[in-house]
Amino acid sequence: MNPKLKTIAMRFVLYTLLTGGAVIVLLPLFWMIxxxxxxxxxxxxxxxFPDAFVESEAKTIMSVxxxxxxxxxxxxxxLHPSMPAATKVNLxxxxxxxxxxxxxxxKEGMVWTITLPIAPGRYxxxxxxxxxxxxxDQGxxxxxxxxxxxxxxLKPGRCSNKILSDATELVGKELIFKIYRPQSNVLQAKVNKQAYPLEKDKDGYFHGRVLVQEEQPxxxxxxPQTFWEGMKKIYTFSNFTKVLNNPEFPFSTFFLNSLIVAAGTAxxxxxxxxMAGYAFAKKEFFMKKQLFAILLSTMMIPGMIFMVPQFAIVNKFNWINTYQGMIVPHLANIFGLFLLRQYISTIPxxxxxxxTIDGASELQIFKIIIIPLSLPIMxxxxxLTFVGQWGNFLWQLIVNTPDSVYRTLPVGLALFRGQYGxxxxxxxxxxxxxxxxxxxxxxxxxxVFIEGMTSGSVKE
Structure with missing residues (x-):
């Protein structure tokens, strides 16, 4: 096989896999938005995306x-501007x-309707x-x-309190359509999951006949609807303003609590x-290697096991419904210690x-050497810590009561779901x-990461 074609084929496969993986990873994000x-x-x-046709609610028609x-x-x-907004209308x-x-x-669109079999007479x-x-009835x-x-x-046959926009009748086994839609050019009737085109006359009525077997079909x-009309029926931006302005859902408080907890912990x-990584990387003290190995071994223990003793300690200190109860238990980050220790070990x-020869103290060394050169890993x-604590749900739920003002955003969203269905x-x-x-x-x-990498690069 031609080496050039082989290279092109390999690149095509690689880019296809990368694109497919990116789509799979981003699909939940797109769905959420x-x-x-x-x-x-x-x-x-x-x-x-909207359909080309919008379907009305199904109607049941009775024969006369x-x-x-x-x-x-x-x-x-x-026709009733003095009446309140209707949520229920009765006859x-x-x-x-x-x-x-x-x-x-x-309710059918803007109009409320009902059809009743009534004996002829004056009512x-x-x-x-x-x-x-x-x-x-102002109509x-x-x-x-x-x-x-x-x-x-009322006389025998089909009657109404006014000219009907839908005067469809069932005569015997034949469904006779008479729909008034002067603004439309195309209209269809759907019966038994089958769509039938209707013909329009000069008066704006659409007519059609369909044979049915049911007594009450x-x-x-x-x-028809335009693309943008359909999009407006599917999408809206009002949900965002409702979340921000809902008095029963203090979004700003939840957001601020999450920011304080995540940023403070990070x-x-x-x-x-x-500081600990600097000590383990560049300082010598008794049982340094053994202590570091013991600390690393704790990473193999599932974090869920620590929750009960952590909660007992937090409760003993009366830290329920407090910032310190949400922040302090997560400061012992062994993974972070490992990252910093390994990175600082590479500094010459x-x-x-x-x-030291220039007379710098430990604090000065930490300030002018450790921090600038370790900025990328910091x-x-x-x-990593900010993202983990920003989305932390279980621990923040445990250390906060349902009426706590210190609830974070993940907990608030969960309670929002439980309260509003x-x-x-x-x-x-x-x-x-x-x-x-x-x-x-x-x-x-x-x-910041790129600047830290370039400013902290050192060659020997």
């Missing part, structure tokens, strides 16, 4: 019995003994909004005006590990000898905010 931007109730729907009336009532909030009238809870309307009625507000206003009852006269209407860990001894340890969109919006400090820190640390 997209979920945070979704409308309420759409988080678990595996849909990221001979000598009977099938009456449809519609309540349009736009009350002579047909149901003025019972305000007998017949509930179903007075009103709508009941949210169980308490009674109003006449069929009382002839005397005012707050009188609306009147409808269900159907839905498929209306700074203290770097300082202590640097001649630098320390020269500083930044690395800071980042499965509101995944809000949770993911909060999670997006939680990754911002880490992302910013890594971007800044890249420059």
């Amino acid at each position: 997209l979920t945070a931007c979704k409308q309420s109730g759409q988080a678990l729907e595996f849909r990221f 019995q001979e000598g009977k009336s099938l009456a449809t009532f519609e309540y349009d909030p736009r 009350a009238g002579e047909m149901n003994g003025w019972n305000p809870n007998a017949n509930s309307l179903v 007075e009625y009103k709508f009941v909004i949210n169980g308490s507000k009674w109003t006449p 069929n206003p009382p002839k005397d005006g005012g707050d009188c009852n609306s009147v409808i006269e 269900q159907y839905s209407i498929l209306e 700074l203290a860990t770097v300082f202590l590990c640097t 001894d001649s630098l320390f000898e020269a500083a 930044v690395t340890l800071f980042l 499965q509101d995944w969109e809000m949770m993911m919006a909060g999670a997006c905010f939680s990754i911002l400090p880490i992302a910013i820190l890594f971007l800044l640390a890249q420059r």
Whole structure:
């Protein structure tokens, strides 16, 4: 095989594997961001782009019995500006003994509707909004005006309190569609999971006929939508403002607590590990190697085993619901000690000898030699510790009671889920905010890391 082609093939395979690995790693991040931007109730729907058609809620239609009336009532909030925002609409009238809870309307888009089989005749009625507000039907206003009852006269067949936007009928075994959509050019009806195109007449009505076997068939209407209209129905940025402005979810307090705990733990860990690493790398003392080996051996013990004694000690010191209870137990970082000890061991001894000859004290040596030359590994340890403590959930949950003001962001998000149910969109919006400090820190640390590497390079 041609060496050049072999090189190209190997590079292609390598880049393909790297790209695939990057996609797999970043897929949860993309899912989190997209979920945070979704409308309420759409988080678990595996849909990221809108459909060409939007489907209405399924409707059940009844056939009109001979000598009977099938009456449809519609309540349009736009015709009742004085009424409160409707969360429930009922029909009350002579047909149901003025019972305000007998017949509930179903919301379809902006309009609430209900279809009832009623004997022909003259009936007075009103709508009941949210169980308490009674109003006449302004789509069929009382002839005397005012707050009188609306009147409808029903004849055998299909009737309504006004011209219907959906006057579909079931005649025998044939479903006859008559849909009023003057603004649309294309419309489809979906029956038994099958879509049927409808034809539009000059008056703006779409017509079609479908044979059905059910006595009360269900159907839905498929209306076309533009790409951006569909995107607006799927995505929104309001979840982020809701998280920040929710009075029952003190996001700023949780965020500040996480920042204090993560930054405080990281700074203290770097300082202590640097001093200990310097001692184990460049100083001689009794049983140094044995003590270092004992410390390293503790890394083989699962961290969960230490939680019970750590909690007992924290509780003994009355550190529950305090910053020190969340920070102090994590300062003994053996991994950080190992990193600093190994790195400082590579610093030439001649630098320390020269500083000692010049009369530098241990503190001065630590300040002018150890810190500048160890800056890259110190930044690395800071980042690792910060990320670990920023996302620490279990320990912060253990040492904080549910009403603690010291709860961190991971604990707050978990309680947010428990209190408000499965509101995944809000949770993911909060999670997006939680990754911002880490992302910013890594971007800044890249420059610091490179500067530390170049300024601390020494050759002998």
